[in-house]
Amino acid sequence: xxxxxxxxVASLAMAVMVSAQALQKPRFVPPRLKxxxxxxxxxxxxxxxxxxxxxxxxxxxxxxxxPVIVRGTPPYTQFVLDVVPRWRFDPAHxxxxxxxxxxxxxxxxxxxxxxxxxxxxxxxIGEPPKDWGKLSGEAAHPTATAMxxxxxxxxxxxxxxxxxxxxxxxxxxxxxxxxxxxxFEGASRQxxxxxxxxxxxxxxxPVPSNAYVIFGxxxxxxxxxxxxxxxxxxxxxxILSFR
Numbered sequence: 275x276x277x278x279x280x281x282x283v284a285s286l287a288m289a290v291m292v293s294a295q296a297l298q299k300p301r302f303v304p305p306r307l308k309x310x311x312x313x314x315x316x317x318x319x320x321x322x323x324x325x326x327x328x329x330x331x332x333x334x335x336x337x338x339x340x341p342v343i344v345r346g347t348p349p350y351t352q353f354v355l356d357v358v359p360r361w362r363f364d365p366a367h368x369x370x371x372x373x374x375x376x377x378x379x380x381x382x383x384x385x386x387x388x389x390x391x392x393x394x395x396x397x398x399i400g401e402p403p404k405d406w407g408k409l410s411g412e413a414a415h416p417t418a419t420a421m422x423x424x425x426x427x428x429x430x431x432x433x434x435x436x437x438x439x440x441x442x443x444x445x446x447x448x449x450x451x452x453x454x455x456x457x458f459e460g461a462s463r464q465x466x467x468x469x470x471x472x473x474x475x476x477x478x479x480p481v482p483s484n485a486y487v488i489f490g491x492x493x494x495x496x497x498x499x500x501x502x503x504x505x506x507x508x509x510x511x512x513i514l515s516f517r
Contacts, residue, residue, distance in 0.1 A: 326345065414440050417444075
């Protein structure tokens with residue numbers, strides 16, 4: 275009798291465990307940036323602004339592979355293409371209904387938008403961006419964008435990198451960024467508030483995702499930069515850690 279009771283209890287426990295596993299939903303954790311090098315601003319003789327869109331694969335080790343130019347404007351395209359392969363990520367994780375956690379490859383997009391050296395958002399001279407290719411369809415990316423305003427209190431140039439976290443439908447759930455001095459991160463967040471995104475997918479199912487946006491703020495013509503040597507074009511901002 276005692277043995278029968280033990281078997282019954284064990285059977286019930288197994289049934290509960292199987293039921294709990296059946297109720298557990300698969301989960302996906304997208305790649306997340308750990309360290310990054312920001313691209314530089316151009317020399318003052320570059321008249322216009324520009325846009326760059328790059329899609330790259332984050333492999334299971336967190337390294338960036340096969341960056342592909344989807345949209346570009348010289349010389350900005352090369353600025354962004356030079357630094358993105360050196361970025362490092364926490365890789366994506368696909369967690370099944372049993373809780374098995376598998377590190378997987380996942381594409382990400384990097385969209386850079388550089389302001390022209392003018393104070394107001396208006397058409398300027400310079401080469402317009404050109405489409406070079408197509409997105410894979412799996413990486414999250416912007417579908418509607420807006421140029422950030424140059425902060426009224428700023429007197430220098432700056433570059434800001436923002437990580438935009440999205441839900442399965444492409445809705446923004448969080449933003450994380452590194453901002454240079456002078457209010458550039460605030461202007462970047464304000465611009466991002468009006469952007470729209472398409473969410474990412476993994477094996478044809480919508481999943482949470484991250485997209486990356488770079489804002490380049492150039493000193494407007496006629497605005498005196500602050501500090502000694504501020505008129506010189508800024509160089510790379512170096513390695514940034516998001517830990």
